[in-house]
Structures are given as C-alpha cells and as structure tokens.
Amino acid sequence: MIYDNRDRALVRNGLFALTTLAWILAVWSPGIRAHHHAAARVFSASAAANWLLMLAAMMAPVLIQPFQFIRSSSFASRRMRSTLLFAAGYTVVWMFAGALMISLAAAQRSSGLPPFVSVAAVFLVAFAWQCSPAKQICLNGCHAFRPLAAFSRAADIDALVFGLTHGAWCAGSCWAWMLLPLLLSSGHLVAMAATAVLIFCERLDGPAPVGWRWRGLGRACRIVARRITLVLSPRPQEVNAARFAA
C-alpha cells in the first residue's frame, strides 16, 4: 500500500478530534450521564442518538487504519464518498448490535434480578470472551484489509461491504465489554472510558494465533514500561559498542 502522508495525518487528526468532541458531548449529555438512557426506553430515537455518540467516542480512534486504507484505495475525488460508505456500513452493524444490547439491558432491568448479579455475570462473560479463541478471530479480522475496487458501483459496494465486515469483526470483538456499561447503575461514563481504553490498547497488538489467553493490555503496558525504563536507565550507545571493542 502507498499512502499520502498528509491525508494520513488528516484522518488521524480528524478522528482524534471526533473522539474528543464526542467525549465532551457524552460528559454533558444527560442521557448518558444518567446511565439508564437507553435501557429505560428500548432503543428509542434518543437512545439511538446516545448510542451513536458513545460509538463515536469509543471507536473513532480504532478506525484510523481502515479509514487510511480505504482513502488510499480510492481515487482522490471519491475519498469522501468511500469513507462515508465505509462509515455507514460500520455504523449500521453497530446500531443493530446496540439495539440488541440495549434490549438485553432493558430485559435485565425488568427481570427483577439484582443489578450486581447481572453485572457480575456479564463481567465474567466479557472476561471469558476476552481470553477466548473467538475473540482472537475477531481481532485478526479487524486487522485484515483486502484490495478494493476503485471504479463506479463496484467501488461503492466494496466500501460498504468493507464497512459492514469491519463493523462485524469489531462488534464481535467488543460486544461483551460494550454491554457492561449499559448494566451499571452508576459510573457509566467511567466504564465507557475503561472499555474504550481496552479496545484501543488491544488493537495495538498485531494479529496472533487463535487460542485461549489473556489479551488486551500487553503491548500498552510494555510501551509504558519501556518508556519509563528508557527515562530512568538510558543505555548509552557506547555500552553496546563496547561489546565489540578489541
């Protein structure tokens, strides 16, 4: 793949700006702050809007790579169109997933189960999913990009299908953690933020063999540890050079 550096920067900065704006709106949104925004009314228009806002806040940073890829695979005159089609496909998947999850959350509320039981159960499911081979299959799917058609209707279809498939892998990877904040009776925003951090960090890892293991924060922790080590104990070049001294 061959990229236009300025367009890459535009995508990166644009999506970081979008996530920042979305977080600001989320903090100020009474629906999201009141946590029961969605569950109370089963995916009403306002619940859908709040879900969309949550999606923009949490997912925009992990869309940098696919956005850059699809724009590089498109004629300059079609970049915006392809980007929007990809985003539409991606959003449609997540809106369906959102409707399902909000319905589940609503069902939990009306079931009479103590909230902590549901939260604990979903937390365990999310943890198990995080360690599962299925999670790795979804994460590998999130990293997989294939050549796209460039002309006319075929380009539109490819952009839309890429959005749909990427959205499906993304929803498959993240659904359990995304469900958790919906069940909380307090601390909804904090849970959203924690989930967003986990989703961002786990995408830093490249593809990996499918299997059971804990995954998600490894590379992020290594980056922090390495940076601290380099600050506290820099290795001067001479130390390595001395290995080969006569």
Add this chain to the structure above:
Amino acid sequence: MATYIRANAWNSGGTFTNQDLYWYAIGVRAMMARALDDPASWWFFAAIHGEYVTPDNDPGKFPGWGYLPGPPNVPTMPLPSANDVKIYWNQCQHQSWFFPPWHRGYLMALEAQLREDIVQQGGPSNWALPYWNYFGPGNEFDIPPAFTQPAMPNGSPNPLFVTARYGPYGNNIIFEPTAAALIKYPPPPGFHGKVTDDCLCDTVYTGSDTNTSLPGFGGPLSGFWHGDLYPSGNLEQDPHNLTHNFVGGFTSASSGLMTDPGLAALDPIFYLHHANIDRMWAIWNSDPRNTNPSDPNWLKGPAASGEREFIMPMPGKTSWRYAPIDVNTLSLMNYTYDNLKKAPCGNPLGERLNRLGVAGPVSATPAPERNAVELVGTNDKPVAITGRGTSTTVQLENEVRQKISRSLVMAAETSAPDRVYLNLENVRGTHDATALSVFVGLPQGANPDNYPDLLAGTVGLFGLRRASLADGRHLGGGLSFLLDISRIVDLMHVGDALNSNTLRVTIVPNRPVPEDAEVTVGQVSVYREGR
C-alpha cells in the same frame, strides 16, 4: 582504525587460500557440530532469522527442516525451550525500515560466535566475516569457489557446500545475474532478472525525493510486525530479495535454501550476501547527504513501541539486546569494510527532463517530493501467474491520468514531473523462489524479450509462503511490491501513447512457475506522486 575489517571474499580467488574464507569454514563447522537447542549452534542462529522446525511452523513436508536435501544435514531435535523460541527465533525484519539495522546486529552476533570458535582453533582474534560483492570487477558475480567444493583442501567435508543451492537458471551454476554476469551467462528466453546496485543513488532512507523512489532506500515506516501491506525498501528489493531468489534458485524437485526466510540462514552464503548488503548501507551512509532516520520510533526500535525487541545470543551464554541507535554507526562498533567506494551517480531528474524534451541544465541537488499520492487506476480482478506469464489491463481514471500528462507537459516550467508507480498487492502463493518481471505497455501478443525498454522491474518473491499463510501471525494477505514506472510513462508521453485510459501490464515469471505454486497477484494498481 577499526579492529574488525570485513574484506572481499573474492580475495585470493575466493578459494580457501583466502584466510577469511578458510577460518569461516572452520567456524561454521564448529557451530554446525552443536545441537539445535544450543544458542551457539549454526541451527539456532538460522532459526533466529526464521524456521520451519517448531510444531507451529513445520508443514510436515518441504520446507520443513526435516525434509531438506543435505548437506547440510539439518537437525530437527532437540528443540529449545518454548521461552527461548519465543525470545530469539523468527526475528527477521523484512518489508520494514528495520531491515538494515536488524540484519547488522544479526551479522555481528553470529560473527562474535564464529570468532570465538575460530580463536579456540588457533585462528585470528580479529577475524571478520568476508562479503560477497557480486557487483565487483571481473567474475566476482560468480559465487566464490570455496562454496562450491564438496571437500576442503584436506579432504574433509566442506561446511560451506550446500546441495539446495541451484542458481538463477536452476542448473547449479551459482552467480548473481548482474549486467556483467548476463554477458557471461546469456539468459534463457523469458529471463529478465537483472540485479543492480541502483539503490546506492537514493538519497532518502524512508520516503522519496527527486533521486529516490518510494518507499526509500531503507524501507517503509513500520513496527516489528507491520501487516501485509507494505513493500520492501529499495535496498531490500534490489539487490537483497533478488539475490535470495537467484542464488537459491529452484529445480523441479526442490527450491534453494536461500529462497525462503525460514531456510535462508542455513546456507553459509547467506551471511556473505548480508555482509554485502550491510556494506551497501555503510557505503550509502558514507555520503554525507544520506542520513538514517532521526525518528525516535526508528532509533529506539520496535521494543520502545511495546513490540518484540532485537535480541541475539552472544558467546558465554549471554545475550545482546539492541536497537537501531546501537548499530547505525558502524565505526562505533569497531567495524569497517575494506572497500566503501561506489560508482558515481547520475542526475536522475536531469535525465528525466531530457527524456521529456526539456533542454538546459538541471540541479543535481535532490529536492523533496511533495508526497501528494493518489490512485490513478486498478485492474478489476486477481491475476494468476502461470507458465510463461499473464497480462492484465489497468483501467485509469481519466482526470487523474490527465493530471500526469499535464505534469509532464509542464515539466519545463516546474522541473517536477509526477512520479508514477505500479503497485502489486496481495501477491500470494507457495513458491518463494519465483521472480516476476513486470512489463508495462507491452503490445498484445508481443514477446517481452523484444521490449526491454518496457520492463518496469523484477521482483523476488522472497517470503511469499509465510506472507500467504493465514496462521494468526500473518493474515495471509501476501506480499506487496512497488515499481517506479516513471521512465516508461515518460516514453509513452513522448510517443503520444499516454492518451488511453487503459494500461496493459504483463507479469512474466523468470522461469516457468511450477503448477502447484499457485502464485496470484490480488490487485495491480497505478499511483501518482506529485508535487
């Protein structure tokens, strides 16, 4: 003065009278005598580059290490601990800006181990790895004879001799097909794979300028693992990859060890080839215009970004962790080469403008490209490479094509004609030994041998099998290649042939691809890079 001076393997005729080669053989023999799980063994070092011996990687047939024709007789047991495998093995860096520094450290670590063995057997304490300069004078494109003799002068088996090394034509004549070599060994029909040192005229490590095509001399910006989307850097593509393909070669029964990253470092010629690649990096750096990246993400290596670190076993059961900053100045490592001269470079922009009919002197000082990159066109379906080659049509977008034409027309005023690239993506298959020559604008039914001017370049599929595996570590997306086709586009423009919205691309394997190779090119596209 550096202690360790790497010298030309062709000194003393490239035979065992060359003491560097003699002691190399002695050191290799000592390392080959050790077990697979010993970090000081030849086999362990080969696996640091790549391997097909662990259960995760052994396919149960060639190229599994248990299925290679010997010599060398490659052990498959005992495997090291899982932790040693995870830390040390399968580190090689390709299609990455870490390609030059990782391999430099790899050479130095192997050399340290060899030196220890050599000294123990009475050899010189300042022994250094010789290099094979296939661009040297005379017949230096031939592999040094010390590598082709089954026995050493005293009659003992020669550890430098390898059965699975077949050469560019697959006839066991091992040479590098440089321009000079192709006179001595006339190529068979369909063979177009000339190897060059053109990358030495680049002036940018990562990126482009008027002297340098994307992705630059050293390779594209990348992490330790970087997906299947990026092409090799210019040094890596030609001569590095092509040398692997052509020295290894293939027959109907087998491929050469050098053709696959999981086998290549089993062949002792590997390290002489890489010593030459490292020398070319040192030559490139000897021009004050040519600087290595100053980006901390390069200097501090992938470990600073939370990825695997570069780590090598060292003599005395120690290990050496390094980053590019540790190896980017050869003299600080107490190393040098006996020859860091390069042929003078031309003025690529001046030559382009002359080709476009622009008269007058042009500054030879490289100017940065603006790197405004956009898609010009693509073909519509994957291309299967079979037999003697395949053609496909790239449909060009009319307005973008006209932008290229305008930039060429305006070259006299702007001195900035667009660069045009051909991008082969999603190249997949199982036959790493394949090299593909790519022709642009070849008339239908024409014999490519008669149109050398339309040859855009040759790419070696070194690493194809691994990049095509969907095994988790790789996504099966295959390899990508970028070829600068500006010269051909200039010729089309001057010949009034750049007025069609289609571009015919013909992909010709240098030797017929075996039927089971399943080499496909997922997409062929054209990009422009303008200012």
